[in-house]
Each structure stands twice: as C-alpha cells, then as structure tokens.
Amino acid sequence: MVSSPYKMKIKPIIYTTSKDLEWVKEECEKAIPVMETSPYVQVEEFTVLYLDPKKVVPVTYIDSEGVRKIAFGWFETYLSDTAKLMGFNMVGYHFSKEERNNWDLDENFNGMYWTDSNDSYEFWVCADKGEWSPINRSDLPQFYRILLHEVAHGFTHFSKRREELISKYKLDKYKDDYYRLPTHYFDYVKRDIEAIFPEISFEQWSLKKYLRSLLEQLLEMLLLKKAAQKETEEDY
Ligand SMILES: [Zn+2]
Numbered sequence: 001m002v003s004s005p006y007k008m009k010i011k012p013i014i015y016t017t018s019k020d021l022e023w024v025k026e027e028c029e030k031a032i033p034v035m036e037t038s039p040y041v042q043v044e045e046f047t048v049l050y051l052d053p054k055k056v057v058p059v060t061y062i063d064s065e066g067v068r069k070i071a072f073g074w075f076e077t078y079l080s081d082t083a084k085l086m087g088f089n090m091v092g093y094h095f096s097k098e099e100r101n102n103w104d105l106d107e108n109f110n111g112m113y114w115t116d117s118n119d120s121y122e123f124w125v126c127a128d129k130g131e132w133s134p135i136n137r138s139d140l141p142q143f144y145r146i147l148l149h150e151v152a153h154g155f156t157h158f159s160k161r162r163e164e165l166i167s168k169y170k171l172d173k174y175k176d177d178y179y180r181l182p183t184h185y186f187d188y189v190k191r192d193i194e195a196i197f198p199e200i201s202f203e204q205w206s207l208k209k210y211l212r213s214l215l216e217q218l219l220e221m222l223l224l225k226k227a228a229q230k231e232t233e234e235d236y
Contacts, residue, residue: 005210006040006205006206006207006209006210006213007040007041007042007202007206008038008040008041008042008158008159008202008205008206009042009044009089010035010041010042010043010044010089010090010121011044011087011088011089011090012028012043012044012046012047012088012089012090012091012092012121013046013047013048013049013083013086013088013090013091013092014028014046014047014048014049014092014093014094015049015050015051015079015091015092015093015094016048016049016050016051016093016094016095017050017051017052017053017094017095017096017099018050018094018096018129019050020129021048021050023129024048024094024143025046025048027141027143027144027147028046028048028147029045029046030144031144031147031148031151032045032046034148034194034197035148035151035155035197037194037197037198038155038159038197038198038200038201038202039198039201039202039203040201040202040203040205040206041155041202047088051093053095053099053102056078057103058070058071058074058075058093058103059071059073059074060103060104060105067106067108067109068104068105068106069105069106069109069112070093070105070112070124072114072116072122075093075114075122075124076118076122079091079093079122080118080120080122083120084120088120089119089120089121090120090121090151090154091120091121091122091123092121092122092123092124092125092147092150093123093124093125094124094125094126094127094143095124095125095126096126096127096128096129097126097127097128097131099126100126105126109126110125110126110127110142110146111123111124111125111126111146111147111149111150112124112150113150113153113154115153115154115157119158121151121154121158123150123151123153123154124150125143125146125147125150126146127141127142127143127146128142129143131143133145140193145187145193148193148194148197149183149187149193152182152183152186152187152193152196152197152200153181153183155196155197155200156181156182156183156196156200158202158205159200159201159202159204159205160204160205161199161200161201161204162181162182165182165196165199165200166180166182168199169182169185171185182196182199183196
C-alpha cells in the first residue's frame with residue numbers, strides 16, 4: 001500500500017441560535033479529538049456564529065410520511081453556499097427545542113444529516129444547553145452526542161466504509177434500514193457513538209486523492225510538453 005500524505009481536512013462552522021457561543025464552542029472542541037481518531041482525518045478549530053432565530057427562519061416542508069422537516073434547498077442556499085465561499089466544508093445548524101417547536105419541526109428528530117453528491121458535511125442539531133442524553137443511553141451531553149452522531153453519518157458516507165461496517169457488525173440482521181446504518185448501531189445499540197470513529201478510516205479516500213494528484217501532475221506535464229512542441233514547430 002502506498003503511504004499517502006493526504007488527509008480528509010475538515011474546516012467546520014456551526015451556525016447557532018444560542019447566544020452562549022462559548023458553550024457551543026466548548027462542546028464542539030471536545031468532539032475534535034474524537035473525530036481525529038478516524039485515521040487520515042484532520043479537523044480544524046470550529047467557527048461558531050450566532051444566527052438570530054427571529055431573523056433567520058428555515059423553510060420547512062412536510063414529507064411523504066407527514067413529518068415536517070427543514071428544506072435542504074434552503075439550508076444549502078443560505079447556510080452552506082455562503083460558508084463554502086469562506087472555505088468551510090462542514091456546516092452545522094444548531095437550534096434549541098424552543099425553536100424546533102416554534103418552527104413546527106417534528107419533535108422526534110434531534111438532528112439530521114443530508115447525504116448528497118456535494119463534498120460538504122451538512123446537518124442540523126437540536127439540543128438545549130445543559131441537556132443530557134436520555135437516561136439508559138449514555139452519559140453524554142445531548143449537543144455533543146447528536147453532533148458526533150450526524151458527523152458519523154458523514155464519515156461513513158465520505159470514507160465509503162458503510163458497507164464494510166455493515167458486514168463487519170453483521171448489521172444485515174436488522175430488517176429495519178434504520179438500524180442497518182453503522183451510526184445508529186453504535187449510538188442506539190452499542191450506546192457508544194464515540195467508538196465508531198476509530199473504525200472509519202479514510203485511507204482509501206486518501207489513496208484516491210494521492211493517485212488523482214499524480215494523474216493531474218502527469219496531465220500538466222503532457223500539456224506543457226505539447227505546448228513546448230507547438231512553440232518549437234512555430235519557430236521553424
Ligand atoms: Zn442518524
């Protein structure tokens with residue numbers, strides 16, 4: 001195996017409706033060393049930005065099962081596209097239960113990760129300051145646990161390790177697609193969301209980046225050679 005210097009470099013931003021930015025920042029900072037237990041991953045400091053929930057109200061819709069959710073198009077246009085201009089590739093939106101209630105979002109959902117074809121991590125987290133995860137699941141703060149949960153969905157997606165983990169933990173035994181997802185198995189069955197991260201290696205992702213850069217260099221060399229030939233031909 002070629003050892004490659006490429007790491008999945010994550011530059012995260014969290015938009016929050018909490019005025020206590022320090023609290024949000026502290027919870028996010030605790031998540032960094034855990035995320036970095038995934039091989040070939042590097043996470044920069046979190047940027048945390050306040051969004052006034054009275055001024056910024058997400059567009060919502062009701063899905064085919066009657067559940068009201070945040071419209072991804074709205075999220076992408078207003079939150080991710082703007083953040084991408086600043087180089088962020090992980091965009092989270094945090095709000096309190098009060099906001100979830102005011103915006104009529106389904107109370108059974110504490111977070112959601114959007115898996116799509118773009119190259120950013122995009123999700124939302126609903127948790128209150130001082131709120132702990134439900135009893136009998138874990139002793140983690142709710143914000144911290146949901147943050148890691150949504151990030152884990154992104155990690156299994158971008159590392160392309162989901163099917164491998166499904167097979168390793170024999171998650172096919174679950175008829176329900178929900179528990180077949182490695183993130184849900186680690187959070188709800190093993191009750192240890194932190195433990196999924198060392199399992200998700202970005203080595204293959206890294207190798208792919210490395211090969212791609214070699215091909216790009218080769219292509220550049222060929223194009224330069226061709227340009228040089230053309231110049232020489234024109235000299236005569
Ligand atoms: Zn989930």
